[in-house]
Amino acid sequence: MMSQPESAIRSEPGVPVIRNVNWGGLRALYIKEVRRFFKVQLQTIWAPAITTLLFLVIFTVALGGSGRTVLGVPFADFIAPGLIVMGMMQNAFANSSFSLLVGKIQGTIVDYLMPPLSTSELLAALTGGAVTRAVLVGLAVWVAMAFWPGVHVTPKHPWAIIWFGLMGALFLSFLGVLTSIWAEKFDHAAAVTNFVVAPLSLLSGTFYSVDKLAPVFQTISHANPFFYIISGFRYGFLSEADSPVLFGALLLLGINMAMGLLCYALLRRGWKIRN
Numbered sequence: 001m002m003s004q005p006e007s008a009i010r011s012e013p014g015v016p017v018i019r020n021v022n023w024g025g026l027r028a029l030y031i032k033e034v035r036r037f038f039k040v041q042l043q044t045i046w047a048p049a050i051t052t053l054l055f056l057v058i059f060t061v062a063l064g065g066s067g068r069t070v071l072g073v074p075f076a077d078f079i080a081p082g083l084i085v086m087g088m089m090q091n092a093f094a095n096s097s098f099s100l101l102v103g104k105i106q107g108t109i110v111d112y113l114m115p116p117l118s119t120s121e122l123l124a125a126l127t128g129g130a131v132t133r134a135v136l137v138g139l140a141v142w143v144a145m146a147f148w149p150g151v152h153v154t155p156k157h158p159w160a161i162i163w164f165g166l167m168g169a170l171f172l173s174f175l176g177v178l179t180s181i182w183a184e185k186f187d188h189a190a191a192v193t194n195f196v197v198a199p200l201s202l203l204s205g206t207f208y209s210v211d212k213l214a215p216v217f218q219t220i221s222h223a224n225p226f227f228y229i230i231s232g233f234r235y236g237f238l239s240e241a242d243s244p245v246l247f248g249a250l251l252l253l254g255i256n257m258a259m260g261l262l263c264y265a266l267l268r269r270g271w272k273i274r275n
Helices: 024-040 041-063 075-096 097-107 117-148 156-182 188-201 215-222 225-238 243-269
Strands: none
Touching: 024 041, 024 117, 041 075, 041 117, 041 225, 075 117, 075 156, 075 188, 075 225, 097 117, 097 156, 097 188, 117 156, 117 243, 156 188, 156 225, 156 243, 188 225
16 A cells, blocks of 8 residues: 655544644634624614613603703713613623524534534633624614714723623623523523513613612612623713722622633533533
């Protein structure tokens, strides 16, 4: 038998070709996740933006008349930042809770498990796609509000907007991954949306100042991670916050690190995925 040229042999059997990060595979999965929601952008980006604007119109008309102010600013300016980041978080959750769940239901979960991607690379691609959708929704809402009469959403502390926006989107992305790992049907994911995400969003101080609540309800609000996201993001626009900004920034960093490690452990173990 004729021996092959030495240059034709790329690696011996059992020798890993990808030694560090599989950037090509990570990029491919990330692009897949982005293209999946971008193909239906009318539903995934523009519809949430319009819904958020409707919240702004309804609450400013119903509660913001007669020159009402909160934290020393007009009511419309007070609720606008919270609505932006709330839309970002809800869409980050919707995106990351979809991929693995659909794969489990349709039997295509092998498309995520068989490629030469590590657990961390898989998690990074899933959360990266969700954060990208959140950012696009946030930008769409912000641009629309910038041209809306009577609403002022000029950034005053861009670092706070970027940090709390990304931390909020990442937090809900991890929560969505956990939901998709645990859920066995769409009803399970809908239950988390209706009984966890929606209540925590609406009771986070988006439409009111927590300082006006009774002490017991203030304590409950301060136990809600969404509260620190809303408060810090609002600080980026108004220079006013219901909580210490630095404390909230560090707390969210710690929560996201814990959530990321939990997602990594469950994905690596294959809990409810490789059964």
